[in-house]
Amino acid sequence: MSTASPTAQPLRLLFIGDVLGRSGRAAVVRHVPRLREKWALDFIVCNGENAAGGFGITEAICEEMIQAGVDCVTLGNHAFDQRETLVFIERQPRLLRPINYPPGTPGRGANLFTAARGQQILVVNPMGRVFMDAIDDPFAAMERELGACPLGVGCDAIVVDMHAETSSEKMAMGHFVDGRASLVVGTHTHVPTADAQILPGGTAYLTDAGMTGDYDSVIGMEKEEPLRRFIRKTPGARYEPANGEATLCGVAVEIGADGLATMISPVRLGGRLRPEWPQEWGAAA
Amino acid sequence: MSTASPTAQPLRLLFIGDVLGRSGRAAVVRHVPRLREKWALDFIVCNGENAAGGFGITEAICEEMIQAGVDCVTLGNHAFDQRETLVFIERQPRLLRPINYPPGTPGRGANLFTAARGQQILVVNPMGRVFMDAIDDPFAAMERELGACPLGVGCDAIVVDMHAETSSEKMAMGHFVDGRASLVVGTHTHVPTADAQILPGGTAYLTDAGMTGDYDSVIGMEKEEPLRRFIRKTPGARYEPANGEATLCGVAVEIGADGLATMISPVRLGGRLRPEWPQEWGAAA
Amino acid sequence: MSTASPTAQPLRLLFIGDVLGRSGRAAVVRHVPRLREKWALDFIVCNGENAAGGFGITEAICEEMIQAGVDCVTLGNHAFDQRETLVFIERQPRLLRPINYPPGTPGRGANLFTAARGQQILVVNPMGRVFMDAIDDPFAAMERELGACPLGVGCDAIVVDMHAETSSEKMAMGHFVDGRASLVVGTHTHVPTADAQILPGGTAYLTDAGMTGDYDSVIGMEKEEPLRRFIRKTPGARYEPANGEATLCGVAVEIGADGLATMISPVRLGGRLRPEWPQEWGAAA
Amino acid sequence: MSTASPTAQPLRLLFIGDVLGRSGRAAVVRHVPRLREKWALDFIVCNGENAAGGFGITEAICEEMIQAGVDCVTLGNHAFDQRETLVFIERQPRLLRPINYPPGTPGRGANLFTAARGQQILVVNPMGRVFMDAIDDPFAAMERELGACPLGVGCDAIVVDMHAETSSEKMAMGHFVDGRASLVVGTHTHVPTADAQILPGGTAYLTDAGMTGDYDSVIGMEKEEPLRRFIRKTPGARYEPANGEATLCGVAVEIGADGLATMISPVRLGGRLRPEWPQEWGAAA
Ligand SMILES: [Fe+2]
Ligand SMILES: [Fe+2]
Ligand SMILES: [Fe+2]
Ligand SMILES: [Fe+2]
Ligand SMILES: [Fe+2]
Ligand SMILES: [Fe+2]
Ligand SMILES: [Fe+2]
């Protein structure tokens, strides 16, 4: 538990959605150090499953993101697209892969971190199953984690990156842990949703953080080849990340002494999308 | 073609996402007449596939929405959940079902409408295929429609409701018709996205309009049963629409004399989500 | 363990595939009592997930099958289509539902039975996940069962009904338990496969037992409505079981003192398919 | 139309299922020339979508199969796994790809051939959509082909290779063309089914021909890697074809002067499966 007094400042957390390739990484490196300071952020989580050319993550890229100020990198179905991840994830406690992968999968799906002012933050990375690969139950996995490290008892805040395709499975996860986690934020669709809210039990919720990538694209990839594949059924070129300026996409949350959310606000900076951030935190640039 | 002069006011269009059950309909009836007048709207499209208790639409409900000021009602995979729709859609030119349903399906998937000031508006309702039922190619169907009624030649504006599950298929449709349609807006996920933009070719684009329903729910349904089905695999209760106040969710667009977009802005009014609308159009209440 | 001496007759087992509706049940009632006696069968397993009008099973129907001489009834994705099954499965040890349903699901997915001459038979009912509902890992579930009751230690024979859509997942299960189970037989596709073999490790294997139903149909259902649904996307009539004479479809296996298979032969009797049975067991009629 | 007199011998046709890699090709080369002569075959069709190391087909392999006596090679979802197929299919009229691929796809999905004694044989290669890629309607495509070249008017026999995952979609296709085609045989699951029958209208039907490959495998591939992927979710080795002796799997059909079937019999020769062939045609070896 935190040594922070109950009258302390609320915990300020930034979650950044799927970083896509070179332009996504550039946005992280450009924005995160400044935001960390300007906004007095206590903790930053970032989904990195598409950081390496759109497919997985390398150790060098993971280090680059941590150097920029990211405290924890989460993953998803692309977790092991780069084979080296099978190895370096074992020695990198700041990197999480989906928690409901089969027993024996390298790495871990949850970890407890110490934030800037000593707060204990549990991050968990469940992955959905609807229209995705067949894996173990993400709800049962979350129940186990919450049992092992309950909010307010084992930690000061719980952040859940629910990597899933459908809005229904993500919303269901939000309600499933409502009042028992600080934030449930979805990733994977690469489009930010506009439904940020604090659920009735006090959990901050957003269906998808959106990608940190170029929005003149098809989910971050140069649009010609994806478009071609929807129209033709013949093999074509490889998918390549779009290289226009990325929009840093994510969500900002304030968490009170009880571990529940007091504020949630979308964050969108740079690139093609309309800028947005918690104005009460001050300027973003 | 419109009789409007080239110096005329831009066309103002409102698109409203999947209206969900009683509380969704209440939001349409409450907001649409006022917004139509306040914002001097030229044309209003509304997706009605979940208007009847979450499943399909009845003739009475369709009439209610038209009475409220909706010019065109689109549908999706729930188009024919109410059997009467198979019959009354034939006599209701303002109701569209997915255009790429098999030949012989009752009703139509596109229609040309005359807007408030005489503008000719083509509305098309393609449906995606990824993680959805196997139907004909929505891209080929769009190509045919655009060929038959090109923007600026056969009509003044083209509105595309792309009803689809994945963000990739919707984005691909946006780019596919970019410069050839006025607006591509997605429906079906029941969560509004925050990626409204004007694509490089001039087409306004939003991945999903979001539902017009109660956001304390699982995609508009009372959350207990959906949550139970994610956890257990045994039969339970029926899905029932959540009855809290709905958020009217959609998108507002301004379209110039060339049929391309000059402004796109999300619209969210009432209910749990943070209010949003085009401030330059004046007050929303 | 069995009290049977090592020089005893091999264990003779009959597995019958998905019994479909009234005509399927009639085939069970007509053939099973006679075959049990003529062939000196030690144990009979039958998949009953479609016994009640194509959808699930009732207590009365389950009793009817046991009365006819079936020792164990397995199920699949239709396990709980009849709500009464949620209740009576708890008091019926001869009825199994998929073993990898979530913890807390009524009933059990494996049980140990005493066969005609005292042999101990373990029956396990895993369900696949590819193109099926998202449930827990069937391979992990099998591993646990085999660990708890190993062949030759905890029992004399192990019968696995692998209820799955794809041939690949069924074949993988066959190889996964090869040498550790007596028989792996698939169900669910409603079509018998012709690949009966004894795998290298000694496990008898058949990808699908086929349905016990009318083969002038679409997987046992009156063909008009399924055909219509492939062509049109509008709602139609309910699915009704086809009522022509059923073919009893399944597989006959001989199991040696070590619990491994010494013979596997398809069984097909009655209806439209070419008759087949282990000729060395004598006449079938 | 054929110059054969109505009293002529029935047309004898052999269909061979998905040839898998080197061992599958060896079975074709070993059996086909002999069977062609011994059984006085008029026409031989063979599915070649897995002939090149499990993935697609090359021009050299296609030529090898034609040299061995195959009259027509059909494909499936692996049609274009080898890029050269995009080119050489245009100059190889004996090679068919799925007919319901989008307009503009290289090659053709149906062709009319002249058999040994002058009979005109139409071969059509539709592909299913359930649990497969989203393509155009295979039923509508078949309807067009049958309209353009009706049985008994435009040709003496019609052979349909329905490449599909589910038994239901294949059975539906059988009934859809019953009385209008000579043979509907499924491919793609790589397991032969045992439901050969002549449907009420006179069309010979078999749900799946099975693969021509090594049955000590997971659908023709070395079993270790597929098994691993069902259990773990981490990347592993490439899929490699299993190299044990292949079973030539297929179906033999006799077709009368009216183009309808008078006999259907499974064919299985070599490898691990029990041998089977039309005994009335004489020896197979
Ligand atoms: Fe991603
Ligand atoms: Fe992902
Ligand atoms: Fe929908
Ligand atoms: Fe909807
Ligand atoms: Fe079944
Ligand atoms: Fe089933
Ligand atoms: Fe194949």
Ligand SMILES: [Fe+2]
């Ligand atoms: Fe295939």
